[in-house]
Amino acid sequence: MGFDTLQDEDKRYIRSIVSPERFSTGESNLDLHSRDMSGHRASRPEAVVWPKESAEVSRILGYADQRRIPVTAWGAGTSLEGNPIPLHGGIVLDFTQMDSILEIRQDDFQADVEPGVIYKDLNHKLRHTGLFFPPDPGAGATIGGMIANNASGIRTVRYGSTKDNVLRLVVVLANGEIIEIGNRASKTSSGFDLLHLFVGSEGMLGIVVEATLRLVGLPAEIASAVATFQTVEDAGKAVFAIIRAGLDPAALELLAPECIDLINRQKNLGLHISPTLFMEFHGPTRNHLMEVMGIAEGLCREHACREFRPGLDREERDRLLEARYALGDMIRQDHPDHFRIAIDVAVPISAYPEMIAFAGETARKAGAGAAYTFGHAGDGNIHLVVETERGNRDAWQRIKEANRSVVHKALALKGTATGEHGVGIGKAQFMEAEHGRSLEWMKKVKQLLDPHAILNPGKMFP
Amino acid sequence: MGFDTLQDEDKRYIRSIVSPERFSTGESNLDLHSRDMSGHRASRPEAVVWPKESAEVSRILGYADQRRIPVTAWGAGTSLEGNPIPLHGGIVLDFTQMDSILEIRQDDFQADVEPGVIYKDLNHKLRHTGLFFPPDPGAGATIGGMIANNASGIRTVRYGSTKDNVLRLVVVLANGEIIEIGNRASKTSSGFDLLHLFVGSEGMLGIVVEATLRLVGLPAEIASAVATFQTVEDAGKAVFAIIRAGLDPAALELLAPECIDLINRQKNLGLHISPTLFMEFHGPTRNHLMEVMGIAEGLCREHACREFRPGLDREERDRLLEARYALGDMIRQDHPDHFRIAIDVAVPISAYPEMIAFAGETARKAGAGAAYTFGHAGDGNIHLVVETERGNRDAWQRIKEANRSVVHKALALKGTATGEHGVGIGKAQFMEAEHGRSLEWMKKVKQLLDPHAILNPGKMFP
Numbered sequence: 016m017g018f019d020t021l022q023d024e025d026k027r028y029i030r031s032i033v034s035p036e037r038f039s040t041g042e043s044n045l046d047l048h049s050r051d052m053s054g055h056r057a058s059r060p061e062a063v064v065w066p067k068e069s070a071e072v073s074r075i076l077g078y079a080d081q082r083r084i085p086v087t088a089w090g091a092g093t094s095l096e097g098n099p100i101p102l103h104g105g106i107v108l109d110f111t112q113m114d115s116i117l118e119i120r121q122d123d124f125q126a127d128v129e130p131g132v133i134y135k136d137l138n139h140k141l142r143h144t145g146l147f148f149p150p151d152p153g154a155g156a157t158i159g160g161m162i163a164n165n166a167s168g169i170r171t172v173r174y175g176s177t178k179d180n181v182l183r184l185v186v187v188l189a190n191g192e193i194i195e196i197g198n199r200a201s202k203t204s205s206g207f208d209l210l211h212l213f214v215g216s217e218g219m220l221g222i223v224v225e226a227t228l229r230l231v232g233l234p235a236e237i238a239s240a241v242a243t244f245q246t247v248e249d250a251g252k253a254v255f256a257i258i259r260a261g262l263d264p265a266a267l268e269l270l271a272p273e274c275i276d277l278i279n280r281q282k283n284l285g286l287h288i289s290p291t292l293f294m295e296f297h298g299p300t301r302n303h304l305m306e307v308m309g310i311a312e313g314l315c316r317e318h319a320c321r322e323f324r325p326g327l328d329r330e331e332r333d334r335l336l337e338a339r340y341a342l343g344d345m346i347r348q349d350h351p352d353h354f355r356i357a358i359d360v361a362v363p364i365s366a367y368p369e370m371i372a373f374a375g376e377t378a379r380k381a382g383a384g385a386a387y388t389f390g391h392a393g394d395g396n397i398h399l400v401v402e403t404e405r406g407n408r409d410a411w412q413r414i415k416e417a418n419r420s421v422v423h424k425a426l427a428l429k430g431t432a433t434g435e436h437g438v439g440i441g442k443a444q445f446m447e448a449e450h451g452r453s454l455e456w457m458k459k460v461k462q463l464l465d466p467h468a469i470l471n472p473g474k475m476f477p
Numbered sequence: 478m479g480f481d482t483l484q485d486e487d488k489r490y491i492r493s494i495v496s497p498e499r500f501s502t503g504e505s506n507l508d509l510h511s512r513d514m515s516g517h518r519a520s521r522p523e524a525v526v527w528p529k530e531s532a533e534v535s536r537i538l539g540y541a542d543q544r545r546i547p548v549t550a551w552g553a554g555t556s557l558e559g560n561p562i563p564l565h566g567g568i569v570l571d572f573t574q575m576d577s578i579l580e581i582r583q584d585d586f587q588a589d590v591e592p593g594v595i596y597k598d599l600n601h602k603l604r605h606t607g608l609f610f611p612p613d614p615g616a617g618a619t620i621g622g623m624i625a626n627n628a629s630g631i632r633t634v635r636y637g638s639t640k641d642n643v644l645r646l647v648v649v650l651a652n653g654e655i656i657e658i659g660n661r662a663s664k665t666s667s668g669f670d671l672l673h674l675f676v677g678s679e680g681m682l683g684i685v686v687e688a689t690l691r692l693v694g695l696p697a698e699i700a701s702a703v704a705t706f707q708t709v710e711d712a713g714k715a716v717f718a719i720i721r722a723g724l725d726p727a728a729l730e731l732l733a734p735e736c737i738d739l740i741n742r743q744k745n746l747g748l749h750i751s752p753t754l755f756m757e758f759h760g761p762t763r764n765h766l767m768e769v770m771g772i773a774e775g776l777c778r779e780h781a782c783r784e785f786r787p788g789l790d791r792e793e794r795d796r797l798l799e800a801r802y803a804l805g806d807m808i809r810q811d812h813p814d815h816f817r818i819a820i821d822v823a824v825p826i827s828a829y830p831e832m833i834a835f836a837g838e839t840a841r842k843a844g845a846g847a848a849y850t851f852g853h854a855g856d857g858n859i860h861l862v863v864e865t866e867r868g869n870r871d872a873w874q875r876i877k878e879a880n881r882s883v884v885h886k887a888l889a890l891k892g893t894a895t896g897e898h899g900v901g902i903g904k905a906q907f908m909e910a911e912h913g914r915s916l917e918w919m920k921k922v923k924q925l926l927d928p929h930a931i932l933n934p935g936k937m938f939p
Contacts, residue, residue: 122721122827145723165666176664178673179641194915200823202638202856203893204627204677205900206912206937207919211640211673215666232723259584261607261694299765307761361662365584394664431665438667450668453656456926457669463925464918475668 018103018472019083021061029064029106032074037065037112048089048099048107052154052343054355055097055440060087060107067113069185069193069224076222077191079106079469087471088218090160091133093152095343095357096439098164098217102473108222110159116140117225124230125182125199130159130223137228146230149174152435153340162223164437165215169339172393173265173297174231176435178214183227186213188220189465199227212460217437218471220464234265234297238304239332240325242315243289247271247375247388249318250290251368254392256314257294258364262307266295267393268339269371274389278338281345289321292392293335339389346387346400353384354411355402356418356441360425361434364395373424374399381417383410396434423448438475446477480565480934481545483523491526491568494536499527499574510551510561510569514616514805516817517559517902522549522569529575531647531655531686538684539653541568541931549933550680552622553595555614557805557819558901560626560679564935570684572621578602579687586692587644587661592621592685599690608692611636614897615802624685626899627677631801634720634855635727635759636693638897640676645689648675650682651927661689674922679899680933682926696727696759700766701794702787704777705751709733709837709850711780712752713830716854718776719756720826724769728757729855730801731833736851740800743807751783754854755797801851808849808862815846816873817864818880818903822887823896826857835886836861843879845872858896885910900937908939 030038039045040062049057066072079086085105092099101107114131121144128137134156138147151168152161160166162184167176174180183197197203197210213221244250250269257264270278270291278284294311298304312323327335338345346355362370371388374397378386384403390396401417403410422432422445432438432445446454458476461468492500501507502524511519528534541548547567554561563569576593583606590599596618600609613630614623622628624646629638636642645659659665659672675683706712712731719726732740732753740746756773760766774785789797800807808817824832833850836859840848846865852858863879865872884894884907894900894907908916920938923930 120825120827122717123825125825165670167664167666171664176666178670188918192914194918195913196915198893198911199825199891200857200887200893200896201826202629202633202823202858202896204629204638204897205893205895205904206908206916207678207682207922208627208640208673208676209915209918209922211670214670216669220669232725255584263694299760299769300762303761303765361664363582363585363587363661364663365582395662396664425662429661431660431662431667433667434662434664435666442667446668449660451657452654453658453671454668456650456656456671459925460669460671460922463921 017083018085018105020104021084025082025084026062028078029062029075033064033066033071039063048101048109051092051094051097051099053095053097053357053441055100058100058102059104060101061104063107063109065109065112069187072108072187072222072224073191073193075106075108076187076189080189080191080467083467083469085469085472088159088163088222090130090157091155093154093156094160094164094439095359095436096441098437098439098474099471100440110157119144121146123199126228126230128158128226128228130157130226132158134158134161141230145233147233148180148228149231150177150180158226159223162214162226163216163218167435169266169268169391171391172267173263178211180229181210181214181226182229184210184213184223185225186221186223189467189470197227217439217474219461219474220470235299236301236304237295237297238308238325239293239295239327240308240311240323241327241335242292242323243287243321245319245321247290248368248372250292251371251392253292253315253318253320255364255367256318257311258393260310260314262296262311264294264393265297266293268293269390269392271388273385274342274387277345277349278342282334282338284334284338287322293339342389350402352405353402354405355400356414357436358399358418358421359433359436360422360430361394361396362425362428362430366428366430367392367395370397370425370428374421377417377420381413383414394434395430440474443475443477446475479545480547480567482566483546487544487546488524490540491524491537495526495528495533499529501525510563510571513554513556513559513561515557515559515819515903517562520562520564521566522563523566525569525571527571527574531649534570534649534684534686535653535655537568537570538649538651542651542653542929545929545931547931547934550621550625550684552592552619553617555616555618556622556626556901557821557898558903560899560901560936561933562902572619581606583608585661588690588692590620590688590690592619592688594620596620596623603692607695609695610642610690611693612639612642620688621685624676624688625678625680629897631728631730631853633853634729635725640673642691643672643676643688644691646672646675646685647687648683648685651929651932659689679901679936681923681936682932697761698763698766699757699759700770700787701755701757701789702770702773702785703789703797704754704785705749705783707781707783709752710830710834712754713833713854715754715777715780715782717826717829718780719773720855722772722776724758724773726756726855727759728755730755731852731854733850735847736804736849739807739811740804744796744800746796746800749784755801804851812864814867815864816867817862818876819898820861820863820880820883821895821898822884822892823856823858824887824890824892828890828892829854829857832859832887832890836883839879839882843875845876856896857892902936905937905939908937
């Protein structure tokens, strides 16, 4: 792509835009911004900048565009496909200091935030308003990162992904231009929808510097249950039955036995080591939720449910949810020396049992090492983390092959190569198979908005 | 824009693509495709074609693109801003014969349809499945038209607009290329979101020839109520209170007294001629809905509600809804000789009372003729139809000025120039004020996808 490397004069100029302490070429800062939470190979930027204002971002991009210097936006670094790894060096813009909650408009169920706001902090700040921002990616993600990847999570099955909960964006384009997209009305039919074009674009079309988020009222009542099954396939069939019955869960999570075992070991939860569904329902009254829970139990029992434990108290539920959130970390910490791939596909819900069975079988056949199956089952989303010890090249090849098989199976089932982790580095190889000719139009849109391809270069396109 | 007119050889060629009975240059067909349900000036196409297959659409567009012939897609002609009026002549593609429901996948809550399917027919076909397609524009719109305008309606306050309920599109681009966008998974983070770029693009970026729609389960219980108020402003405040309380209505419609009067005269409903809210709640149990209804009543009474009549039976509810749907037609039929403008703005819900008061005052000041205030209040959406007798140029100028005032007020309140009718002809003048610099990028996207500007030319951009 013919990028220039940062010259001393570039560094001087960029440092002059921000204050000196918000510019670094120090080794440890470069290292910290060379990898996310995926297993993708690290690649260091040449400088890290911590912007605090849109105007700074605008000036830096305008300069970088003229000088053909890559610029990659950085949130919390919790992504799982190498999405913000600066493959071609250049500048990383770390948004963690641009993290103000600008305004909470309770009456309109809206909040204006800067991109560096941490998802959990926002909901903590909102807790007394009776409102929350629902897309729940689990990790310590920033709002900017969530928008970049169209993040979703445990609550998406009921409340949608990030894209369903963003009303307005302020974006700095590659040339430094600042544009505002969308408005504060809850609906609009005005003009082409550029808003959704930027959500999920992984910082490749522009960099978000402000967002208006749609908030949701906290449920009056919450009920949750844990169900254990004979096989992962049975659990998958129960997931399909619960969705099919229109029970509208607010969480429907699958955990295969190896995940339960890990959780037990690390969190001392003493759960039964079986294929497990964790489910949560939000509703207006206790009675209604008990009724829903009764139906859910019936459907689970029809699929050889071993045990159905409803009515978890708040503490139990929080412990379980916390463990579910921490699962990715636990897997990493259990064998810090292993290589691993986190598979993340989604399929239509009727195909979920077949997808799970295929993924499990594929991992077994690869025979590479430990494999962990879990996922936001209610969305038809499955995660399969497969790992092997460092240095075992054969096993690594087999894992990569298993990943390819699982993704192609998801596409054959009319699903998607990535339910929520985004394309980044790892999924670029599947974009042609998934999007066909429309991939060419994605490239053209990229070329239109970022003609010198300075924004997060090397991602998404094979 | 330098379009060519249709030559005899063009007509021969296009007729050869479809069968002869699906090509017409007959006066009555040209007239039928020269106006929608708005008051915008009629403009006839030079030929009307009724395609039945994507391949036909592709061949026609490919040819028209080379020959610089305008092509405008046509659904049911029920739009309200002149959206499909062929301002520059050329070819109208009427999709009413490409109207198959291709597949209903109950298990996945999805349906694949062709663009000519009538919204009401789809839901009629779905009635035994326990599912429905929720964005409810009222009129006899086609799915293609709904996608083009990102249509919404009475149910949007709970179930979202068309854009929230489309998962996948097949689109023919201006050059004749056919691309498929999206997939059947309920969520995805794969690639740039071209899907939402096409939804709401009013046939100016490409023409939709197939769509996968997301369906929703029919509610277990429905409860509705009618509340009457002293003033429209009081009703507006009650709307805000109901939304603010998180009661999650499935319909929350405002009807000013002049609308009730008209409905009474035309449908013999004998309603009290007062500012009126019609509200509907969907829920899991009767008890829950009764509780919600009690809260709604309390909130209405706090805002000087004169009468609150809950527990409408199904017949009453259907009659009322039917009357609400037919309101636009009734207004037109009441004075078929009048000119009118249908204002359609949306604002954040906290600004709804102020917006209503301003709109009413503006219409009164214009003193032009009859004015009807109504709207999907729960979405912050207000419609104001102002009319005057044909030939009264002064009054007509005052009405146009009132329209401009109301739209600019909505924009000042951080809302939008069009909540659901789309931009078409009438709202193009406000696009710069609403979108600022991002309008330039909409133009660039148009230029990228339709370089010869043959698709529905003359719309959206001032």
